[in-house]
Amino acid sequence: MSEQSPYSTAEIRTIALAVIAGVFFGGVATGVAFPTLPLLDEKLVISAVMLSVILSANRIARLFMNTPAGTIIDQVGARKPMIFGLFTQALAPFGYIVGLHTPPTDLGTVPLLGDVSLPGVVFVLARLFWGVGSAFVFIGAFATITYVTTADNRGRWVGYMRGGQSLGFPTGLVVGGVLTDLASMQTAFLAAGVLALIAGTVATLVLPDVHGGAEGRAAKLREVPSLLAGNPTVVLIGYGNFTLRFLWGGIILSTLARYASDAGLELSALGAAGVSGIVMGLGVLTSGSMTMVTGWVSDMVSDRTLLTVPAFLAMGAGFLIIAYVPTIEALLGAIVLVGGGMGAAAPALLAIMGDLTPGDELGRMGGVYQVMGDVGLSLGPLIAIPAVDLWFGYQLTYVLCAALVLSCLTIVSLPLLRNPDVSRAGAKADEG
Template sequence: MGGLGAGLVFPILPALGPQLGISGFMIGLILSANRITRLAFDAPAGHLIDRLGGRGPITFGLLIEGIGILCFSLALRVGPAAGWLLFGRAIFGIGSALLMVGIQATALGVSTRQDRGRKMASVRIAMSLGAPMGMALGGLLAERYSNDTAFLVGAASTFVAAAIAARLIPQVPHSVRVPASHEGLMTRLRALAALPAFPFMATAWGFNLLIFLSVQGVMLATLVLLVQARHIELFGLANQGSAGLAMGVMMGGASLAGLALGRIIDRLHLRSSLLIPALTGLAAGFMVLAFAHGTDMLLVGVLLIGGTFNGVSLPLLALLGDVTPPAAYGRAMGMYQIFGDIGGSLGPMVGIELFLRFGAETVYLALGMLILSSLSAAFWVRRREGVWCGRAG
């Protein structure tokens, strides 16, 4: 429910902005503002969660998100509209940092070696479905009723989610939290860098950047351009409809694969064993898209990508929980989220420009080769996993 507000504005703002006299550049800045502020608050959010546990920060984050969405409604009533929209998205980003880092750190804190894969899979699937559901809900409500109705429903659902979180989110036991001290955030981040498993932690953060750069960034931003350039139609839909349906197929495949992968990860002696086939399949998906000139190849490509990218993220998240001291889960997940947000921010900017300049074949083949080049890091993680887990245990 917290992700609904993140996707709510995407089908509304590009059309609403010109009606309110907002320039295209400002619309882009407004849409990016939440990710910019989230980058600034991911690490402090992790520090706060290590100190207080997850329930309070998650609840507070949802309340902040709801206030941010209410600012969108105010933009329709009180000027300047661009200022309210920008402020609302920036505020939303602060709440989003608390929510996303808090949920993942809490899932690590309440899980064990035996069920961590399943719990992290459930959390990641819920997070990945929130924004697409928000896009669908926002577009439907705006078309059927009004933009203001969409904003108010989004805010109300977020406040309801905050009330649910305050009652149902499990509190991490006091034994795994950081004891009160006068040490600041930077001191605690330096302590994180001194941990024996820090090389793996940094590698996991790097893989998260790669996934967000390639899948959440470049592919999602350029898929409509691919459909348009190659005149691909799904069920007679136009460019945006065909691209949206292909994205839906990818996310549906990712959700189903994630549920199965969670159980597999919990049964594996070496969780990182999944990295090598998953990275190979992910690279193959981008290479299929590079040569996709029809519906069949397009669907094969997005299904390959959807079915494999969680095979990279989920084992690394579970292993991150295995090798990180519980008192540092918040900081570890804060850094994990920072790297993902960097990749998700760079992907659309770089991907669209390169796509327009060099074309789909070059961009998607380059992504496939980039992913294949990361196999060396995956082999290294697999060789070292037993050592890191032994030291953590």
């Protein structure tokens, strides 16, 4: 793609801030729901399995929508699909409110799901809307940021975008928990919906229409392998994204509270749940902060891939510390390493993909990248609990996690370092 941006520095800043606001408020609205949704099983007359379906419905919908959303963005530009995604996301919290006031009609027992009620169905539909919207929002955000920036400033703005996304969710957790305690669930959901509407309104006023014009039918989830086969560099970057999401959003998030409980870890008056909350909060803050710093630094180095090497090493070291040193002090240090590594690797990989992807393929390749991450996010929780309880135990599980992330050094970092198209030094020399 051309590296001569048609936008001035001020225009890039305005557009990027609108995109960042969209993903940040989207993350806030997602986080607001999490302290409250797990408490609804009795109120909605549903089984624990049905509650799990509600919690995962958005991720399932996004997994199937990523590639079609990317194709649509390539065909019509990023502006309208992203605005559609933001307002579609805004429907979800208002759907939660409708679910709270829906008569608790028992629809019967469904095999595997257990008891199903009408409010439960409403919540599933609302979460599906959120998943569809989030596919358009993330891919549209990536495409917009990549298109309006150049290789000289892309890392900075990609880092800010991912940082906004990373910090939005924990902000929402705090907002949701506080509003639910001080007011009500409905107030928390209403706040989430209003924030999402604000993000959609700002995007409508500011976002330009970028990089439309690609032709072709919409891609489907089952076509991801063929898309990857034709773009080997995206395979490498996608593997890195899969690993990061699998380990951070899957293994760590699913096992940390149980690990703290089994190891008897305490912090002041806090037990396992409190310790895991503090540790995860520290990890998220470290990851979000490092994301923004790394994006900026990646614009200053000759090859963004160089930043992935210490990032993967830090994550590997963090998992080994958790495996072999079960103390609260070691856990706090380890989560800083894991979160910092996650925050350093993710924006570098995303910026590299933006550097290498032609403008009329940003949507599709962004969709493939997101699919790989969502597969990791989905598999992680499924594997985590059986791994620590039935198969390997905590120590071996975390050692295997370290081995997986360290494999990225040979599978991701080394091939990218050897790829002359990835190096920005050569491109700058050619321009001179």
